[in-house]
Amino acid sequence: MWDLLSRLLILGLLFTSGVCKDSPDDDIPPTTTIIDILSSNANFSKILLSLQRSDLVDYINELQNVTFLAPLNLAFPDDQFYLDLSQNDVSRHMIDQPVDADDVCGLGVYRTLFVNTSLSPEGVQQPILLDNRDDLFLADNAIVTEQYDVRSSNSVVYGVSSFLERHKSACDFFADIADADPVFAQYQIIARLFSDNEFCATRKITNVTFLVPSDASVGLNKIELTYLNTDEGLEDKTRLLESHAVAGIWGGRLEPVSTKTLANQKIRISSNSEGSNIKVQNTSSTFSNYLLSDGIVHLYDSILLENSVPVFTPRKYLLGLGLTSVVNQLDFHKLSSLIDDRDVNQTIFVTESAESTESKSSLLYHFVDGRVEFDRDELLTTKYCSSSVLGHCQKLKVMKRGDQVSLNNNVFVTSPKIRVGNTYIYYVDEDLTLPLPFQHAVSPFLRCAKSIKLLHDFGLLKFRNNSGLGYTVFLPNADAWRGLDLVLDYLYANRGVMLEILGNLIVNGLIYDDFQGSATLATLLDKPLEVESVSDTLYINGTAVDVSIESEVLFDKGVAHPIERLVFPATVQVGVPELLSTVDGEEFLKVLKLLRLDHLLYEDYSFIVPSSRSMRLENLTSELPNLARLEKFARLHILPAGGMEKVIECNDTVPTLLENVHLSCRELTSGISMLSVREGNDREVRVLRQGLAINCGDTATGILLVDRSVNPDWLSGSRGPIHLHLPFVALLIGVVIGMLLLAVGASCCLVCSVGKQTPVSGETAPLLRAHERLENPTPPNSPPPNETQSYSNYYSTHSSSRPIDVDQP
CATH class of the missing domain: 2.30.180.10 (FAS1 domain)
Structure with a gap:
């Protein structure tokens, strides 16, 4: 732009541009060729020399009915007097018709003699834009100076301030759209679709007017673009691009014209603002008349034609996600209807890689009725509806914990929702398996x-x-x-x-x-x-x-x-009598029957049951004759209504059937409960097991199996001297043992008293007689005279056998 302005200032001092007025040619002598025009003007010396050196003079002289945009000396580098030119270089400056400056009001698109043969065999004449507005005449980016008529060949020569820029072809332009003029920054989607997969080149798209909508109006996301570039999406892509292309080069100042897009859609093109704004239908361009070597581009901020953008369905999104195998499996199992209707209210779960062959049932289990937002724990209804035992559609369990969402406890959702129509698609970390047996x-x-x-x-x-x-x-x-x-x-x-x-x-x-x-x-x-x-x-x-x-x-x-609780049918009754049958409680039951308290088993009472073996070891069965004490024992083991609940809660005051006597519960760290008499000493019994009656009323009743009996003697009134209540046989044995001990004591006393008297022979002699050697010891070196040293002298005289003389040789 700055270069253009600087050239404008320089040329403004030298030349006068024509704006819809007659060119001054009265002082120019009649000439016959374009070369004569160039020769007669010193400002064309360099281009004339270049044509001569490039052997293009004959080519120029043969042209008729053209307009030559001849570069002035200003267009050449300062240190160069000529350039080597090709015929194409000259053809790019030749308009294929004589253009009078009076006829160029506003913008006009013309064709040059340069033929672009890169794609189409028949070639396309490169367009050129002439802009004659605001007292300035431009040819593309070059400033146009005076007009010279070549009357003999019906041609026109204009001086231009610079060589014309080379234009890119449509395919090259779209391929490099990211590096194009910043004005195209918001018009990338359609442009890239033209270049992706060599779509433009393989279809030889040339001599076309491109009507490019903005990215925001097209609204294609990455998944949709990926789909359009798949083999399955080629048809949609072709229709989309052909809906935004018109055969021929339409630009500049236009009279309203009706034509068709390459997709055979009727379209009306017109212009306003002297050709600077190209209207399609009733939509004006935001930027227009961008020339290519084989086309022209106009930009718009909205979609020009209805139904030009494809309708995207779940199928197309699955293809865009690269899940072609899933689509193929759905088609194979005749489930295409699940993914071909964008209005279906559903949610689909997919994995990033689903190459394995899925059964029809497994595929259906990945489809859920309704659009799932994952904002709570819930059960979802899948489209897997078994016709065998399960008469309804199978469920899928969803649990949300913070930002983490799991399906059936072990499959996790790994992506935000992907919406297409009324369908949501979510990625999961692994495949959803059907419910197991x-x-x-x-x-x-x-x-x-x-x-x-x-x-x-x-x-x-x-x-x-x-x-x-x-x-x-x-x-x-x-x-x-x-x-x-x-x-x-x-x-x-x-x-x-x-x-x-x-x-x-x-x-x-x-x-x-x-x-x-x-x-x-x-x-x-x-x-x-x-x-x-x-x-x-x-x-x-x-x-x-x-x-x-x-x-x-x-x-x-x-x-x-x-x-966590077993539910019992109403017909099942498990009462206290049934529970007693499961433990060793015969002796306890015998006591209840003896005291006629067994009817309490069928009422709202609970029982502390010592085993029969423990009762026998404690000799409780010997109390049968002592009914008063036995009843005291029994009532101490019976809990009235509500007593069982207090034991379960391990309350420190548990009532018993014995008046004014309570039990106290203490729980050990191991969880075992210990029972003691609250109004008694500190003796305790251990609760081994328990059983609660089933369906026997609102009050909790049952039995407690303990390791020993709760003894009535533990009550406070029995504290002090220990009273033994022993059976008769035990008492008789004690008397006998006492008499024996007394006899033994008397015998010992008698032996001691007799041992101090003179020894006598016969029955009154002691069993052991003291030897005189023991009574009157003498030194071992002086034995008594005439007495043999023998062990037999120490032996009892009442022995039935004689001692063996160990001294004999």
């Missing part, structure tokens, strides 16, 4: 192995067709079974009751975590089961259970819910 679907982390084994042992895991209702399994976890304790022993011993309970856990019908309202369903054993949702809490036969989407298990035939 029940045994494989339940995770070990849910701790339901015992329930699964019991269901398997009782043959309840064969989910057959149930008229499309599907199955719901309420699956007790390890805590639920552990909490039963003695009840579980009873169930193991009564398989019929166990079967009734297990069958109650499997329901014909589907109950998901989002269940609302109430329903009566049939269990696997054809028993009714009441299900009701109240304030997000699920009640099964009146028992509250916690179900959540997090622990919910989807399997091929339905849904499973791990629960």
Whole structure:
């Protein structure tokens, strides 16, 4: 631009431009050729010399009905008097018709003699733009000076301030659009589509007017552009580009003309502002008349023709994402309708690489009804609808934790939503597998192995067709079974009751975590089961259970819910008598019957039960004649209504049936509970096991198995001297032992007293007689005379055998 202005200032001092007025030619003598015009004007000396040196004079003289834009000496470098020129260089400055300056008002597009044969065999004459506005006459970027008529050849010569710039071909221009004039910065999309995959060159797009809309108006994103450059998108791409191209070079000052685009769409082209604005239909250009060697470009800020931009469907987006194999599989399984309608309200989950062959069922499991925003935990309905056992479309579990979204607990969403029409597409980190069979679907982390084994042992895991209702399994976890304790022993011993309970856990019908309202369903054993949702809490036969989407298990035939409480059918009754049958409580039951307290087993009472063995070891059975004490013992082991709950809570005041006597509970760090008499000493018993009666009223009743009895002697009134209550046989044995001990003591005293008297022979002699050597020891070197030294002298005189004389040789 600055170069143009500087040239303008210089030429303004030398020449006068023509603006719709007659050129002064009265002083120019008649000439016959263009060469004569150049020769008669010193300002053309360099171009004349260049033509002579390039042997182009004859070529120039042969031309007729042309306009020669002859470069002035100013156009040449200062240190050069001529240039080597080719015929094409000259042809680029030759307009194929004589142009009078009076006829150029505003902008006009003309054709030169230079033929561009790069793409089309027949060639295209390169266009040139003449701009005669604002007291300035321009040919492309060069300033035009005086006009000289060549009357003999009906031609015109103009002086120009510079050589005309070489224009790029359309294909080269679009290929280098990123480096083009900044005015094209917001018009890149259509331009790049022309150059991608050599679209322009392979179709020999030339002699064309390009009507280029802005990127914002086209609105193609990266996925759509990628699709248009695939083999499958070629048809859409061709129609899009041909809708923005018109055969021929239309620009400058135009009379309204009706023509067609290369896509055979009718279009009306006109101009205003002296040809500086090209209108298509009723849309004006934002920039126009950008010349190429074989075309012209006009820019617009809106789409010119309706339906010129392709309608994008899920299929096209999948192709744009590079998921051709998924599209092929959908077509193979005749599921094309899922991706050919942009108005379908759905969500599709895809992986970045899906080359494996998918089954029809697996493909359908990746399609979900509705547009998913992932703003909460929820169950989604997929388009996999089994016609066998599961009579509805399979579900897909969504859990949102912070910014992380998981599907079925182990597949994670890895991309924002990709929207096409009413369809959302999400990337996931791995393929979504169909729900597994029940045994494989339940995770070990849910701790339901015992329930699964019991269901398997009782043959309840064969989910057959149930008229499309599907199955719901309420699956007790390890805590639920552990909490039963003695009840579980009873169930193991009564398989019929166990079967009734297990069958109650499997329901014909589907109950998901989002269940609302109430329903009566049939269990696997054809028993009714009441299900009701109240304030997000699920009640099964009146028992509250916690179900959540997090622990919910989807399997091929339905849904499973791990629960922490075992749900019993109304027909199952496990009372205190049944629980007593599971422990060693015969002696305790015998005491209750003796005292006629056994009727309390069927009322709202709980019992602390010592084993029969411990009662026998503590000789409690010997108290049968002492009914008063025995009743005191029994009542101390019976808890009134509410007492069992206090023990479970390990309360420090637990009432008993014994008046004004309470028990106190203490829990060890190991979790074991210890019971003691609150109004007694500090003796304790250990709670070994417990069992709560089932369906026997609103009050919790049951039994507590303890390691020993709660002794009535531990009460406060029994503190002080220890009183032994021993049976008669034990007392008799004690008397006998006492008499024996007394006799032994008397004998010892007698022996001691007799030993101090003179020894006598016979029956009154002591069993052991002191030897005189022992009574009167003498030195070993002076034995008594005439007495033999012998061991027999120390031996008892009452021995039945004589001693052996060890001194004899």
